[in-house]
Structures are given as structure tokens and as C-alpha cells.
Amino acid sequence: MCGIAGFYSSKALPKEFYIESLEGMGKVIEHRGPDRGDIWFDVDSQVGFAHRRLSILDLSDSGNQPMHSNCGRFIIIFNGEIYNHMALRDEINLDKRNHKWNGSSDTETLLVGITIWGVKETLIKSRGMFAFSLWDKKSKNLILGRDRMGEKPLYYGWNNEFFLFGSELKSLKSHPGFDGEIDKESLSLFLKYSYVPCPKSIYKDINKLEQGTFLTLSLESKTIEVEEFWSLKKNINGLQNTISRSSSKALVKDLDIILNTAVEEQMISDVPLGAFLSGGIDSSVIVSLMQSQSIKPVKTFTIGFSEKDYDESIYASETAKYLGTEHTDLQVTSKELLSVVPKLAQIYDEPFADSSQIPTYLLSKLASEDVKVSLSGDGGDEIFSGYNRYRFASNIWPKISIIPIQLRKKIAKGLTSKTPKELEKISSFIPLFKDNYNNLSQKLSKAAKVLGSKNIEDYYDNLVSQIDDPSYLIKGNKIKYKHDNKFLDDKDKLSLTESLMLQDSITYLPDDILVKLDRAAMSVSLETRVPFLDPRVMDFAWTLPMKYKIRGSETKWILREVLSKYLPKHYTDRPKSGFSIPLDDWLRGPLREWAEELLNEESIGDKDLLNFRQINLIWEQHKNGEANRGALLWNILMFQLWINNS
Helix, strand or coil: CEEEEEEEECCCCCHHHHHHHHHHHHHCCHHHCECEEEEEEECCCCEEEEEEECCCCCCCHHHCCCEECCCCCEEEEEEEEECCHHHHHHHHHHCCCCCCCCCCCHHHHHHHHHHHHCHHHHHHHCCEEEEEEEEECCCCEEEEEECCCCCCCCEEEEECCEEEEECCHHHHHHCCCCCCCECHHHHHHHHHHCCCCCCECCECCEEECCCCEEEEEECCCCEEEEEECCCHHHHHHHHHHHCCCCCHHHHHHHHHHHHHHHHHHHCCCCCCEEEECCCCHHHHHHHHHHHHHCCCCCEEEEEEECCHHHCCHHHHHHHHHHHCCEEEEEEECHHHHHCCHHHHHHHHCCCCCCCCHHHHHHHHHHHHCCCCEEECCCCHHHHHCCCHHHHHHHHCHHHHCCCCHHHHHHHHHHHCCCCHHHHHHHHCCCHHHCCCHHHHHHHHHHHHHHHCCCCHHHHHHHHHCCCCCHHHHECCCCCCCCCCCHHHHCCCCCCHHHHHHHHHHHCHHHHHHHHHHHHHHHCCCCEEECHHHCHHHHHHHHHCCHHHCCECCECCHHHHHHHCCCCCHHHCCCCCCCCCCCHHHHHHCCCHHHHHHHHCHHHHHHHCCECHHHHHHHHHHHHCCCCCCHHHHHHHHHHHHHHHCC
């Protein structure tokens, strides 16, 4: 795992400019690659690369970058892993081209593949997570590429006379030519969804390269062309006609084999390797398969919370004990969790407000003390239908949607009419919520959103948004912008639930879940790998009829069946719980003073972007217990923290 950055200048500049600029662009992402840093530039072509290396495969100097092809035509900088690169080498060797290999790195494999097959064909053949930049001396083209699911980040865009790119915005911002202007439409999207959706970034004229694409900047014509080498939607359409008629037992066995193959491939490393273990279905599957293939205990890591309502570490510890892993369980206090908050703007680089970013960082930091690579269970929910919104869409929405919308809206209003203090009193009479009225508030809020939805597109948007119309929070902004939910309309081949899963896979998964994982882990120089996003696993999952994913109230049915071969069902037979923190209570308690400073009139007015009066009203309602607005306030606070550190 590494960090990449670079630029093209539309005017001639002295070599000193390249040296100083590239070293600066690399220095700010040193955390992504602390083992080595190098630059390359061509004054005549006006192109320069910076690379930071985290050595995982081929620890020798032959794996250093920027890397030059033997033919002299290409120079590459690469971030990520090509898991099948040895198979690609075998294919190259069988082609009798008598290629002389310099080392054993996957970067060299990718570079040789591009030399032989071209960029697009090589990317189609490659199975992994990556972002790269390639300079083609012959065609005078600068090429950027990003993996199928967007596991690795890549920003790019023109600023003044420079085309800039990098793994993180930090690199672009460190360049002398950068003068980023906040994009209010992106700010609106962030306040609504808690992240800035691809292909936008928080800055005007700076984009994220979309998943499964590569970009070509022609230095002769100064034109940019973005081309797909893989599309999840097209791939799914191609799989719909291959649905298996096998028995349930046979399908469970097939998935077990495919998952084992993916995990085995992703366990290849020349440095210490471990896994995150939450005790939930997804991470338990990954760890079970890892341990079944390992001759020694796998290193596993869990974070536990002092707030017992949010702590699931006991389940992870029980799972680790049964499987026989070498388990590290760190119990953290509220004070330790809160100490991370000031670091978030630096870690996440762009406004980002999924509050589980805090425990994710602490978990990554814990693992990085023992290993350099950690496998993760992310992605299982999106491909095996693990979120409650899928179960609701499958079982509940068809029944609710026949009720007249006006009646549903009245019921929804009634559900949310009670204040948190009133809900606390009500919850004392309900055994399930006696000690956790905040859970009752969240469940009622979600129920109200479902009931008040006009259609499935509205249903989805309501569940993934913190606010319907964020424009009134932004000065001079009248845009009511939301995700392009075009896949929710594509019901000719996909079921309602599958449409939601596809929408999440192209938005929420790469722009929230994978961003959270990448930035948290890389901030402490830890590589993370996600076996569920192996193309073979995803292809298999998308050929399965929904009955193998949701059965009644049970989600991820087939994944649970695979896990039961390694772990008794009672270890994971409990309601799904996220990696959450008590945000509403923290903002009224230990975070109140910090929040007050960021939300006061001087702090908000200083940047002249947000509407103080509206934000102050939300803040006062939350402080006084009139409403739980913690999630929306967290979005605002994360933006304020970010812009104050920019």
C-alpha cells in the first residue's frame, strides 16, 4: 500500500520547481508510505510523479517507485495490491516473450502487463485494489486508473495551469498552483449524506476518479477522456441469465470454496498480517476462513467501549476464543474516544462525518502496533443483503406502500412528535428499551422516514440522508440536490431489494465505508484488504436469488450458513449492530463545549458559507432535549472542523 501524487504543467518550469513541489506533495502523505519516498519528473514533458512506499510485497529495492518499464516507454506509480499478479506473470511467461523480471512486486507485473496488453486489457485481467498514474513517453499521455469497487482513492483536476492528482487532497493542496474554492453543491451533498459523493470533491474543479475507470490526459490535445474497464451494473446484467439452479446445500458449499480462495489470495504478504474482528457475521466469516488456512493463530483485533449499550467486544472475544486466534481486545473509555475528535479533519482530509470513523481509527491504530496488513469484513452487507433497509424493502415496504401517503405522513408525524425526554419516560415502561431510550428514538425516527416516503426512491433517500433539503443551511445556496438514484428505476431485471443493494454498492460503499476504512488505516500506515469485494465473490453473490440472502427476518442467510461450518450459530445469532457511538449524548455532555466553539456565530460567520441562525436553532433544540439532531450536527461540526484546519 502506498500514496501517489503528481502534476502536469501547461507551461515550462525549472527543475527546482518540480523537485520542491513533488517532494512537498509526497511529504504530506508520508503516512501512506513511511518506508520510502521518491520522485520523478521530465522537465521537457512538464510531468512529475511523487511516490510514498509502504512495503508489503517484495521488500527489496526492486519494488521501489516510480518504476520504469524495461522498454523505456512507461513510468508508473502505484497504490494498492494486485492479488492475482503471480497468475498474470505465469500468463506472460507462457506467452514466450522471454521477459526478464527485475523483482517480485505486483507493480512490476502491472507495468509489464500494460506494455504487452495495453492499459484496458491489463486492468480487466487484474484482480485487486489500486490507484495508479502512468506516463506514456511515446503517446505523450498521462493515464490515471482506479480499481473496480473504488477501494483506493484518487483525486484529480485542473487548477490554474496545472493538472493535479493524488491519493489524498492533501497532496493537491500542497502544490503551489492550488487555490481550491469550496463547491457549495458538494457542501450541500455532504450535509445531506455525511460524505461528498463521487465524482465530486469539496473543491470546485477537483474530482474523484470513478470506480472501474481510467482517465487519459493527452498532453498534445489537452483533452481528458474517462473510459470504463468494468461496470458493476453491466456486470450484474450479464450475470442475471446465469442464476444457478443448484440446491441450497450445493450453493453454500460453492460459496465456501470461493470465499476460501479469495481469503487465501489476500493473505499473501511479506510482512505481519492480521484481521479486524467485531464479532458480527462478516468479520467472523473472514477470520474463520483465515484461521482454517493458517497453521498458527491469526492475530485479531477488537475495540471495546465503556458504554455497554455500544460495546460488542465480548462477542468478538468469544468468537476469537472458539476459533483459537491470538486476540487483542482494547477497552477504550469515552475520554479516549473523544481524544480522537480533533484529529479527524487531518485524518479524513475532506469533510467526512460517519461517526464510526472514531472507533475505526482506534481499531486501525491498535492493529498497526502488531501487523502491517489487516483483513476486513466490509462489503458483506452490500452483496449479501445485510442492511435492515433491504429487509424492510423486501418484507415491509410492499405492505406499507398501499396505505395512502397522506395517512402515512400523519402517522409518521405522530411517531416523531415526542421529545427525547418524553421518549425516556415512555421507554421506562418498555422492557426492550428500558436502559436505552436513544435506541427507541432512532427506531421511531427510521420508522417515520419509511412511512413518509412517496416511493422507493424517496424511501432510499430518506434512510441514507440526515436532512431532506440542506440548502437552507448554506448561504446563497438554493440547490436541493440528491444522489442520482437511476438504478432504483431499473426494475426490468433487478428486484426492488437488489436495486437498493446496487445503489449502495456504487455510492455508500465506496464513498463512505471504504473511505472510512482507507483513511483511518492509512493514517497509521496500515494496509487493509477486503475479501468480500473479490470479483469472484461478488459475481457469485449477484447470481443468487434473493431467497438465499433474505429469509423472513433473517438477512445474509447463505453467509450465515457458510459461517455455521466454522462457528456455532449462537455466537452470531443476535440483531445487527453498527460500529456506533453515543453521539446525541456526547454532544449534550463531554463534547458540548467543543461543539459550542465550532457552532458560535463568530466561527460560522468567519467563513461566510453556513447560515448561523438556522444552525443555531438546530443546536439549541438538541441541547435542550427537544430533538435528537446529533447526526446532522455531526455533519456540520465535521465541516467546521475541516475548514478551520484547511
